[in-house]
Amino acid sequence: MIRTEDAQAIAAGRFSDPFAVLGLHEIDGKLSVRCYHPDAERAEVLDAKTGRLIMALQSHDDAPGLFNGIAPRRRKPFAYRLRFGAGEEIWEAQDPYRFGPVLGEIDEYLIGEGAHQQLWRVLGAHLITHEGSEGTHFAVWAPNASRVSVVGAFNNWDGRRAVMRPRGQTGVWELFLPDVGEGAIYKYELLDGSGGLLPLKADPVGFGSEHPPQTASVVRNLYRHEWRDADWMADRLTRHRPDAPVSIYEVHLGSWRRVTDQNNRPLSYQEHAEQLVGYAKDMEFTHIELMPVSEFPFDGSWGYQPVGLFAPTIRHGTPEEFQAFVDACHGAELGLILDWVPGHFPTDSHGLGQFDGTPLYEHADPREGFHQDWSTLIYNYGRREVANYLTANALYWLQEHHVDGLRVDAVASMLYRDYSRNAGEWVPNEHGGRENLEAIAFMQQMNTLTYGADPGIMTIAEESTAFPGVSAPVDAGGLGFGFKWNMGWMNDTLSYVSEDPINRKYHHNKLTFGLLYAFSENFILPISHDEVVHGKGSLLDKMPGDGAAKFANLRAYLGFMWGHPGKKLLFMGCEFAQGREWNHDASLDWHLLEHPDHKGIQTLVRDLNQVYKDIPALYERDARPDGFEWIEEHAAEESIIAWVRKGKEGTPPALVVTNFTPVERPNRRIGVPCAGRWIERLNTDAEQYGGGNRGNLGGVSSDEIAASGRAHSLNLTLPPLSTLIFELQPE
Template sequence: MPMIELDVAMALAEGRHEDPFAVLGWHDTGEGGRIAALVPGADTLSAITPDGKTEVQLDHVTHGLFVGKWSKGKYRLRARNAQATWDFDDAYSFGPVLGEIDEYLIGEGTHRHLWKVLGAHVITHEGLRGVHFAVWAPAAKRVSVVGNFNTWDGRRHQMRKRGATGVWEIFIPGLMAGEVYKYEILGADGVIQPLKADPVGFGAEHPPQTASQVRELGLHLWGDGRWCETRHEANNIHAPVSIYEVHLGSWRRVWDEGGRPLSYYELAGQLIDYVVDMGFTHIELLPITEHPFDGSWGYQPVGLYAPTIRHGRPEEFAAFVDAAHQRGIGVILDWVPGHFPTDDHGLRHFDGTALYEHADPKEGFHQDWNTLIYNYGRREVKNYLLANALFWLEEYHLDGLRVDAVASMLYRDYSRKEGEWVPNQYGGRENLEAIDFLKSVNAEAYGGAPGIMTVAEESTAFPGVTRPVHMDGLGFGFKWNMGWMNDSLRYFQRDPIHRRWHHNELTFASSYTYSENFILPISHDEVVHGKGSMLGKMPGDGLQKFANLRAFYAFQWAHPGKKLLFMGQEFAQGKEWAHAGALEWQLLEDPLHAGMQAMIRDLNKLYRETPALHWGDCDPQGFDWIEADDAEASVFVFERRAPGAAPVVVAANLTPIDRTYRMGLPQDGTWCEIFNSDSGYYGGANWGNLGAIEAEEIATARRRVSAEVYLPPLAVVMFMPLEAKQ
């Protein structure tokens, strides 16, 4: 009998052998063929022909390792113990799956479609159906895939290492979609790591369970071809972009079924119907990448390649996106490449070393969030993240990525004191590797998925965030205007009697409005952590709170910049948002809340259908002040315009005193009142201008003509020339 040295046998049996494929399976020994198989738990093991007619018993060497002669040819294994007999195909009888080109691109860090070769894929290999597993763990001495299919025993499916790339792979015949699995990794120090979820896994178990789950991609049959061909018309800087930001788990719940969240299929009906009815153009999803902790709202993901199982399987998420597209709604995903959690089953010390993160906590640890920072300077890590961006755009047809916490990526001293950070190679604070990574993401995203948008949540004055990469910008399509958000909220939270002293809080944004392509965000961040609801921020009694909030939203929709509103704020949610609950839909029984919802619906319609209100959101030709300095009256008047379209004049009176006010106009004639936030339909007092005003030859505010206009208290009114309405 061909023998195996005892030390080799023990290394295999103990999971210490660095190249199990060199021993296990069929090998030509020069004296005829030999089969070696490691099957712990078997009392006897035989090799059998595929038809089962020939059976050769193998000899037991030690600790479940069996060896025996076998002439060249296909075989299966038959194991027996006191409880059962079972036949199976030997994973060690199959050759590699990954090709040389894949190896080369992985090693180079340039594999744009990394998810097509790493992760767990249901394939047919050498004539049999099964699952191919591949994972990057360059410092590991041994990697095994474990699951229910091998009783979570890391000795049974030790993987093949593919040269210098650090990738390990194995094909296990007979497995199917739905199998749960993790990786057992023996680190370079000889210590077995906590079982790891798959960094490129396409699915996961329901939390609090943490295993990856084999899921097939491409099961959904898409019907959104027309949308994808024309979506550039909906995503460009001159288009009306009004985004409804949603946390899927708490938008609505099924209370008669234990308060469960809606499924992707249910959301494809209920949420999209609602968004269409409300007139929003896009949905932005708080991260639906798989995450272990509900309280992170998805911002501490472990499974970057997996839509969370909380709402269904991958094909069901694809159906949700498809349904949105077929109703003309774009879908944007909050994407988190800035950090990852320290959960043992995640990326932390994945192969026993600081693989995805920096080894030095001054570079690799976020003190604010207790999370780890990706090492953007490592080519394989950069490739992992870059491919992930393309994965969501290509596999799930997403229309954009809103990149979270960009400021924390750009600066090495972000939220750090002196001595707590490491300067870059030039002694500066900029994270040059992260900057290069973001440029690469935007270049690849726009090049690989035409018509999409990328959005930066960036809270500093870092230059060129939305400048193209070829002009040395970061290359984002849009940037959240955090300055406008902070200043305007600060202004509207003030008692109106004090607003005249803070007039510049609403005018200052016009000095930089066109320095970037801005989105005006009222996001989830403004209604959490003790900040209360938008309604709760407003001063005054109940009616004045609603009037102030209506005026704020109207000012937001009239101001240059695309729009974003977090769910629930469109009907003046009363309480601070709580991820474990649901929106207070019952408030819509109150006319004031229903009126707020109706106003947002009308603002969206007006915004979409009026070029002057959206064409110049990111173009300075689209805006001009008429009255910016009347601090005493707390009145603001400005003009919105677009080439070849009628202008719109917006007037805001942000005191509780009604005013008759002479307002300059860009042209003579009759001007229709096209919007009034004080409308009784919206819950206001219904004071206005009886539908129209008339321009007079009285020069005011550098305009040849003007009109006397009635400005309701705490209200915004908008006017358009009569001929444009006919």
């Protein structure tokens, strides 16, 4: 018999180990079946193979819906189904408590150690066949909960009916639910350590979510897509090295393009696979970078406050459709980078905050666990299970979705305990310093694991301070990122180009200062979404002067950027000089391409990307000082700047010259490191870009006339507000 206190606890939904009572048990040498269904008035046991009646179960006097009985003439465990009845209604169901556990001892050990590199393959919701039955295996980490249940429409959201099995000291709870299939909507219902009912929680490792504002998780199949990118995956190491050309198109999927005649809806992953991929390919970018696609509740966060780290947002389609989008990128020879947010998470009640009634994922002390700027929670990187959760998430996107890189958001906020905090509002590290040693160790581990799993991927740090060694190897004391955003370059050069040209000579150092540290990291030059929001205006808006001058300034600046050491990143809309500030709720202003000036900027960016890829000197030694040589560093009065870029041995050098004034400079002598004919590969003043078509007739041969401290020089025409890129013609 079932003890009265156990029966009442089961009926009240407060019994933490249902497998100890429910299911098939041997009692005094006989086999007993016990089950619980709060809506049933009667229950019977059927043979799972034949459907024949084995026995009717008796109802427990102290717990309606709880049934038990002894199986006649049965000596060995057997497969069975249950048949329930209430009034005239009859229904059948499988008993989840007749199935054994799914997680193995190795999984338990690795989870407990915080070392499970494929954590998503054991936690979350997985479609499996278990002991001959199809269904879904659910597993979740909640070590301080006193009871955890899976709830959904399949059990009327009743937390008493699918109470999970605790797995020892790991803090993991698991349950196989037969007949629950793909598309099932679910959450976890938890009782805290004192038995208090918590808000329903989405699955921390769920692979799918409902459409916002609904917040439940959805059972999804990750393994249906048939990948066709084997050649790309085998070759991508060569595309992500510091000596490869990398030009990134940053995109917010929700606002790149919308279907105006269908209630202004954003495009699906499938539509992006055709339209966005085709556009980025035509524009000669090498990579697309997506602002976060991990599921997030609030559109206004742009994805930077994610709740479902393992779920591609349903706003654009299913995980399978997202994988097809990635495949399409690779088919077009485009890499795909995701913005990844391990720095913080929102306080939404269905999320990770106080997940099991305790600060499980976050720090308990708000001086460490609450981000004042964003009103979000900060991960406890020092807890091994939390660090494992995040590193496994990085591996998940790279392995299961074939993503090529992760750009890690807000690294500076992770590195420093006093980030955006006043004195007394932060907790020093164990040495009394401000560095977040646990976060540093986490990032080093993440980079070690991801590059160890596949050296062909790339990780990128959005890091705005002078923290040393961000892109240095971990074994050399660095953080181990492949690349770092050069925020200093971005701030200085945008400040410079925003000045009226008459004043630029007083700010010339803003152009040159970045070259003092340009080779200290593997840098990416970012003109990102952050520069065209929150009242900052568009990139075109930052340019001084009237309409024509604005476009000329922008053309010169983009040419300067593409000629500068460092990989390139440009936010969507900037490539055709969108006039208004970015709005995440609206499509880009594609109609502007009907105007020649905007079309000219688009053509320029396409040609810059092509020339960049065609001239190895512009990228092969991006992060090496021997790949750069100043020609004109101090021409502040003229606002002229010039340098030579050098590639590997035997590669023709390139000369980049920018005139940041609206004054044409005819017969301007610019020194060159070697004699020969220098081909004008790009001129931002060309007519097809909207310029005045002033230049050097396709190329200039050097003269043995000293200039810029060199024995040979070129006699150049420098158009107003222009950048020229030359390449030495091979002999």
